[in-house]
Amino acid sequence: MISSPSAPAQSHALAIRSVSMSYGAENVLNDISVDLAPGQVLGLLGPSGCGKTTLLRLISGLLLPDAGEIEIAGGKVAVPEAGIALPPEKRGLGMVFQDYALWPHMSVARNVAFPLQMKRVGAAECKERVAKALDRVGLGAMAERRPSDLSGGQQQRVAIARAIVAEPPLVLFDEPLSNLDRELRETMVEEIADLVAELNLSAVYVTHDHSEALTLSDHVAVMRGGRIEQTASPHDLVNHPATSAVADFLRLGCLMPVARVADGWTIEGTGLVLPEGAFEGAQAQVLLPEKALRLGASGPSTLKTTVVRAQTRSTGQALTLRVTGTPHLIRLSSSSPVKAGDMLDLSFSPEDLRWFPISDQPT
Amino acid sequence: MARGAVATGAEGSATLKWIAIIGLLLVVAIPCLFIVVQAIFPEFGSGSFAAPFSVFFKTLIDPDLFGLAGNTLLLGVGTMVCAAILAVPLAALRALFRVPGALIWDALLLIPFMIPPYIAALGWIMTLQPRGYLEQLTGIHLAPLLFSVTGIMLIMGLNTFSVVYFVLSRTFETIGARYSDVGRVFGAGQWRSFWRITLPLSMPGLAASLLLVFAMSIEEYGTPAALGRRIGFEVLVTGIENRISEWPIDLPGSATLSLVLVSMALVAFMLQRWLLTRRDYRIVGGKPQAFDKKELGVWTLPVSLLFAFVAFLATGLPILAILATALSRTISGGLKPSNLGLDHFSELLGAGSEGLVALGNSLVLGTTTALLAGLLGAITAYSVVKGRGRFRIVLDALSITPNSLPGVVVAVGIILAWNQPWLPITPYNTPFILLLAYICILLPQPVRYATASLHQLGDNLEASARVCGSGPLKAFVRIVFPLILPSMVTAMILVFAVASRELVASLLVAPVGFQTIAVFIWQQFDQGSAGLGMAMAFCAVLITTLIPLALISLLRWASKGTVAGLR
Numbered sequence A: 001m002i003s004s005p006s007a008p009a010q011s012h013a014l015a016i017r018s019v020s021m022s023y024g025a026e027n028v029l030n031d032i033s034v035d036l037a038p039g040q041v042l043g044l045l046g047p048s049g050c051g052k053t054t055l056l057r058l059i060s061g062l063l064l065p066d067a068g069e070i071e072i073a074g075g076k077v078a079v080p081e082a083g084i085a086l087p088p089e090k091r092g093l094g095m096v097f098q099d100y101a102l103w104p105h106m107s108v109a110r111n112v113a114f115p116l117q118m119k120r121v122g123a124a125e126c127k128e129r130v131a132k133a134l135d136r137v138g139l140g141a142m143a144e145r146r147p148s149d150l151s152g153g154q155q156q157r158v159a160i161a162r163a164i165v166a167e168p169p170l171v172l173f174d175e176p177l178s179n180l181d182r183e184l185r186e187t188m189v190e191e192i193a194d195l196v197a198e199l200n201l202s203a204v205y206v207t208h209d210h211s212e213a214l215t216l217s218d219h220v221a222v223m224r225g226g227r228i229e230q231t232a233s234p235h236d237l238v239n240h241p242a243t244s245a246v247a248d249f250l251r252l253g254c255l256m257p258v259a260r261v262a263d264g265w266t267i268e269g270t271g272l273v274l275p276e277g278a279f280e281g282a283q284a285q286v287l288l289p290e291k292a293l294r295l296g297a298s299g300p301s302t303l304k305t306t307v308v309r310a311q312t313r314s315t316g317q318a319l320t321l322r323v324t325g326t327p328h329l330i331r332l333s334s335s336s337p338v339k340a341g342d343m344l345d346l347s348f349s350p351e352d353l354r355w356f357p358i359s360d361q362p363t
Numbered sequence B: 001m002a003r004g005a006v007a008t009g010a011e012g013s014a015t016l017k018w019i020a021i022i023g024l025l026l027v028v029a030i031p032c033l034f035i036v037v038q039a040i041f042p043e044f045g046s047g048s049f050a051a052p053f054s055v056f057f058k059t060l061i062d063p064d065l066f067g068l069a070g071n072t073l074l075l076g077v078g079t080m081v082c083a084a085i086l087a088v089p090l091a092a093l094r095a096l097f098r099v100p101g102a103l104i105w106d107a108l109l110l111i112p113f114m115i116p117p118y119i120a121a122l123g124w125i126m127t128l129q130p131r132g133y134l135e136q137l138t139g140i141h142l143a144p145l146l147f148s149v150t151g152i153m154l155i156m157g158l159n160t161f162s163v164v165y166f167v168l169s170r171t172f173e174t175i176g177a178r179y180s181d182v183g184r185v186f187g188a189g190q191w192r193s194f195w196r197i198t199l200p201l202s203m204p205g206l207a208a209s210l211l212l213v214f215a216m217s218i219e220e221y222g223t224p225a226a227l228g229r230r231i232g233f234e235v236l237v238t239g240i241e242n243r244i245s246e247w248p249i250d251l252p253g254s255a256t257l258s259l260v261l262v263s264m265a266l267v268a269f270m271l272q273r274w275l276l277t278r279r280d281y282r283i284v285g286g287k288p289q290a291f292d293k294k295e296l297g298v299w300t301l302p303v304s305l306l307f308a309f310v311a312f313l314a315t316g317l318p319i320l321a322i323l324a325t326a327l328s329r330t331i332s333g334g335l336k337p338s339n340l341g342l343d344h345f346s347e348l349l350g351a352g353s354e355g356l357v358a359l360g361n362s363l364v365l366g367t368t369t370a371l372l373a374g375l376l377g378a379i380t381a382y383s384v385v386k387g388r389g390r391f392r393i394v395l396d397a398l399s400i401t402p403n404s405l406p407g408v409v410v411a412v413g414i415i416l417a418w419n420q421p422w423l424p425i426t427p428y429n430t431p432f433i434l435l436l437a438y439i440c441i442l443l444p445q446p447v448r449y450a451t452a453s454l455h456q457l458g459d460n461l462e463a464s465a466r467v468c469g470s471g472p473l474k475a476f477v478r479i480v481f482p483l484i485l486p487s488m489v490t491a492m493i494l495v496f497a498v499a500s501r502e503l504v505a506s507l508l509v510a511p512v513g514f515q516t517i518a519v520f521i522w523q524q525f526d527q528g529s530a531g532l533g534m535a536m537a538f539c540a541v542l543i544t545t546l547i548p549l550a551l552i553s554l555l556r557w558a559s560k561g562t563v564a565g566l567r
């Protein structure tokens, strides 16, 4: 199926090197490079329209790149310079589409059997593997139903069963849960995580929901405007965002401009002076991570804030605070009751701040 | 599906693309090409390209041509006017007022679609001619009106106005619900809001449906041939038919006239398309919403009588006349119980009768045409939707060309193309030539249905089959085709109904001695056996209406609602 491996055997389940792609004059993907080790999950995270689906369609072969190189399981599948362009059916993948894409004229079992039939698996074995895949997603009893007679979550499970039934070397998920309501989404994330771990799948998981990406992935690539901003493990991403855009997209905390003064830096509009950071230039941005903040004036550094909104949540209160003297908003949850208009002091340690250059404006 | 410009990794099947190209070249492009070549090179038939354009210009400045083209325009415009006069008031009444029995009138006004115009025209002749049924019943006959240009327009108007009626009553209803109620909120009365809002907003729809009537009437052969010839009123269609079927045969002349006729139909067709794709018409689409219709009050009875009268003229009278003729032992015997009997039917359906053979021929040809045109239509629509670049434009253009090719022109093209003496083998003089003609005439129907339902399919249904390991051809056969099949069946039924009783192309290209339903009826009527012809006409209307209806309800029952698209 896949052309003979040219790279060291099975070093990568997927390797994308400098891939670019445009729709006419509009450049949609720019110099994308990612690697994925076998048995790992890559999360592709980014705002709507940043090119996630396009990248996934390039991997699946439904689109072809303008430049660059794509390798699946060690075999080159798309290298425009060398004229290599394997059609989707020759790439042996599994894929879960955002809109399920189940075939309405076939029963659930026949939908799931399709990839096996395409591989000319014998009828008996086919039947057995379909039953196993359907059991795995908890739909063993619904094999003879039509997809239209299933609920949204069940349909998505069928789509997942169809993607894994042929045990492909790589499974692609395109926002598989975005059409489901929140409750179902949360259970399904866990189910998918279990399934991926159990089958030791290599997978690319596209989403614009960071909690989904952080839960499921071994590595997360954050995309913005057709580029990859950062690729890192979920832990590194949360603790060491590479750019203010990543911090902003992940809503890690409050981004504020700071300016150099005689004895260090000050957050513009407040009297707060920060010690000298390891940063050159006259201006910068700092990220004040939400998890670095404590209520109270215990220090080392203290910010004065006003409560703008206090909303009751199941876990306590969700507060929106404005830093006094500035337009910047901080989101925080708290268990002690406060109301709009109250003044609150927040404490943090300056070493928890993350510094970014000022030119790097989030869009 | 694929959006054009971008290099997609999941190209449509190349096999299907070539089937579409070769099919369209064979069925559509070749006849068109031969008409053009013949019009330019008059000696082409004898293998020479000598004297290009000599006859072309001679025909173009021929006063004959001006006469024919003028008559054609006159007939088209007159029919449009008649159809508008019949349809607009009825549609307005139907849409804005609570007309008693509205659904029954709607159903009755559908019947003109099921009666081929030439059969209706023959029915009118039997009724209005001297000593016809009207005279037998009332003592007066209207032959002077019937055999006049106005009479032809009236009868063609009656045959075609329901197209306008259905489009317009729907448009009126939608606009009435959506916009004129708003007007009334701002203080316009019912009539004011109809004149100021509903009617102007319906204009594009009205114009488009009237253009369709125009195209239908300039392409029609049966009615002008049956009525006009007696008074020497010739139009382009009959002129072309004359030149190709009567001695001395004038191939270059018929080719040139064909080009003129096609240009007229093309203009009407393009105007219609332009009207329908303009933005202001799109807001009018959609389902009529429930809205408050006015009571008719004292007008209830007159309005019901008006509906009954028009429905009787358009539907009841032709059918009754056909039935009466079919049941009369002799025409001269008149409408007397002693003269009535089933003799013609038993002659028609008796063992070994010519009529039975013709009936069988038409049913087989109709079915084959439906299957082949359906398949070619689906493959063509798929290739166009998946295709890119110039190839896609050419294919698209070829597939809708027959919309502006009247049956007589298709016949001329096919004769010119396949009757060339140097061809080693040719389908000419075999029933296959009829198949080629019917597929060409009817191809736009399945293409239109298939394109519409392909656009409704989600992009990803085919994409996911490809990712699952299926090649393009297999994805078409296993996924795309089954999903568009329900609407293809509807299209194929339509094709069957029209193909099985097509008249003019059958008259011109049928092999010697080979009869179809239409040819049989036409010849019997010509030879004075109107009774036998009308018995066949009655059977034809019945069969070509009942078989499709039965098929549709069978399918609906069999699919039990599991197949989307069969409503």
Ligand SMILES: Nc1ncnc2c1ncn2[C@@H]1O[C@H](COP(=O)(O)OP(=O)(O)OP(=O)(O)O)[C@@H](O)[C@H]1O
Pocket: A023, A026, A028, A046, A047, A048, A049, A050, A051, A052, A053, A054, A055, A208, B003
């Ligand atoms: N067929 C197309 N032709 C032209 N531009 C396109 C086409 N498909 C997508 N685009 C553009 O490419 C960009 C990336 O689209 P893509 O579908 O990959 O975004 P996405 O990250 O998947 O967004 P979402 O989260 O909304 O699904 C968008 O700006 C979009 O407008």
Ligand SMILES: [Mg+2]
Pocket: A052, A053, A054, A175
């Ligand atoms: Mg997307």
